[in-house]
Amino acid sequence: MRKDNKYNHAGPSAEDRALEKFAEMMIEKISTLQSDWKKPWFTEGALTWPKNLSGREYNGMNAMMLMMHCEKEGFKLPVFCTFDRVVGLNYGKDKEGGKVQLTDAEGNELPKVSINKGSKSIPVFITTFTCVDKETKEKIKYDDYKRLSEEEKAKYNVYPKLSVYNVFNVDQTNLKEARPELYHKLEEQNQQVRPQVAEGEEFSFKPVDHMIEHNEWICPIKPIHGDNAYYSISKKEIVIPEKSQFKDGESFYSNLFHEMAHSTGAEDQLDRLKPTSFGSKEYSTEELKAEMTAALVSQRYGMTKHLKEDSAAYLKGWLESLKEEPTFIKTILTDVKKASQMITQKVDAIQLQLDKGVQETKDESNGVKTPEKTEQEEDKTEAKQSESLAAKALPKQEENTGYRFHR
Numbered sequence: 001m002r003k004d005n006k007y008n009h010a011g012p013s014a015e016d017r018a019l020e021k022f023a024e025m026m027i028e029k030i031s032t033l034q035s036d037w038k039k040p041w042f043t044e045g046a047l048t049w050p051k052n053l054s055g056r057e058y059n060g061m062n063a064m065m066l067m068m069h070c071e072k073e074g075f076k077l078p079v080f081c082t083f084d085r086v087v088g089l090n091y092g093k094d095k096e097g098g099k100v101q102l103t104d105a106e107g108n109e110l111p112k113v114s115i116n117k118g119s120k121s122i123p124v125f126i127t128t129f130t131c132v133d134k135e136t137k138e139k140i141k142y143d144d145y146k147r148l149s150e151e152e153k154a155k156y157n158v159y160p161k162l163s164v165y166n167v168f169n170v171d172q173t174n175l176k177e178a179r180p181e182l183y184h185k186l187e188e189q190n191q192q193v194r195p196q197v198a199e200g201e202e203f204s205f206k207p208v209d210h211m212i213e214h215n216e217w218i219c220p221i222k223p224i225h226g227d228n229a230y231y232s233i234s235k236k237e238i239v240i241p242e243k244s245q246f247k248d249g250e251s252f253y254s255n256l257f258h259e260m261a262h263s264t265g266a267e268d269q270l271d272r273l274k275p276t277s278f279g280s281k282e283y284s285t286e287e288l289k290a291e292m293t294a295a296l297v298s299q300r301y302g303m304t305k306h307l308k309e310d311s312a313a314y315l316k317g318w319l320e321s322l323k324e325e326p327t328f329i330k331t332i333l334t335d336v337k338k339a340s341q342m343i344t345q346k347v348d349a350i351q352l353q354l355d356k357g358v359q360e361t362k363d364e365s366n367g368v369k370t371p372e373k374t375e376q377e378e379d380k381t382e383a384k385q386s387e388s389l390a391a392k393a394l395p396k397q398e399e400n401t402g403y404r405f406h407r
Helices: 014-035 060-073 083-088 142-146 180-189 206-213 249-263 281-300 309-324 328-365 375-393
Strands: 079-081 091-093 099-101 122-133 156-169 221-223 228-232 237-240 402-406
Touching: 014 060, 014 122, 014 156, 014 309, 014 328, 060 122, 060 156, 060 281, 060 328, 083 156, 122 142, 142 156, 206 221, 206 328, 228 249, 237 249, 249 281, 249 328, 281 309, 281 328, 309 328
Parallel strands: 221 237, 228 402
Antiparallel strands: 079 156, 091 099, 122 156, 228 237
16 A cells, blocks of 8 residues: 555545545455456355345445455444444334333343444444525425426535444344344345246346347447457447356346446546547556456346456556555446446346246236237247247357457
8 A cells, every 4th residue: 555645734534544445455355366266256156235224225336345354354234224223223213202211021121232342343434415506595404306307407516425323233243242132134035036937948137138138228239249348439239249148147237237237438428438449547447347247246136247358457457556556446436336326226227127027927827917918028928938949959068268459
């Protein structure tokens, strides 16, 4: 880490310290991959996407760091909470709204939940928003602002503020002993769930298959028999080898997530991706963003992401950038956050759509009338089944590792 980092006269801010910490963690992770680039970004089947104690998922920026933290420290649950949240587990409110110690059914005080002695927190970045009426200068809550119509929103100025909070993993507390029922509930809620594959069937992730078939991503995705996976800037399309060409289904989807990450940087999307020469610093930086995004998204859906062979050549450059300029990680994590959010929101929306269709089918079988499939939808279903059968008949090959984001 550079020794000549210059901060303001008051010393490093909370944000500066957090970025230093994140840079150190990334250096350690990339150094591990450099020694053996065939290792996955995260241990296979180890953890779900990190959440807070209320079940809310952390964004991509924090999720990446918290998963690395869990792996390093050996935490079993990717659940985190602030000091105040831990203290709050010991109290409820009486009828007047006053704070009272929680008790059991017999009126005995429950054991106090506390953070284990010597435990060290890890920083997370939380963006808060202040919404101010342009005319009256009155403030409203951000949740209320989100419910407004576009016309009403135009009457407000929204000011984002990035704040740093320190959090602890639940395994750094005595929650398991003091509140065993709550801890057991958290264990059940944070089980790693992999896409189900019936015996003899090919690994399949239905929402992404649906996305490809119905062209529901921000650009066309074209599985083509060949050797290259890439996103074309000029054509605004993703080309990827057929699933049957990869060593397994997970490799197909994790490589696709990499190219989808590139596509989020298009001019009409996040406007991040610019034509650049192969091997340049800009190219290398974009590869790191795509790799980290793909690793995060894969982990979220129970899949494992290995470093792409071509990306291994950039490991040294990534390390040098992190060591020379710790703030480099802020740009990386900010873009990873935005890209992973775009992908997961679309995948989750399609999954909800598919789940709704399954429920309607169940209702229909139970005598509840549901809309019939159109002739066009029937044709698409039949075509999808035919493609699936054809794919099973093709011989398996080794994982394809060729890729470029093209002009």
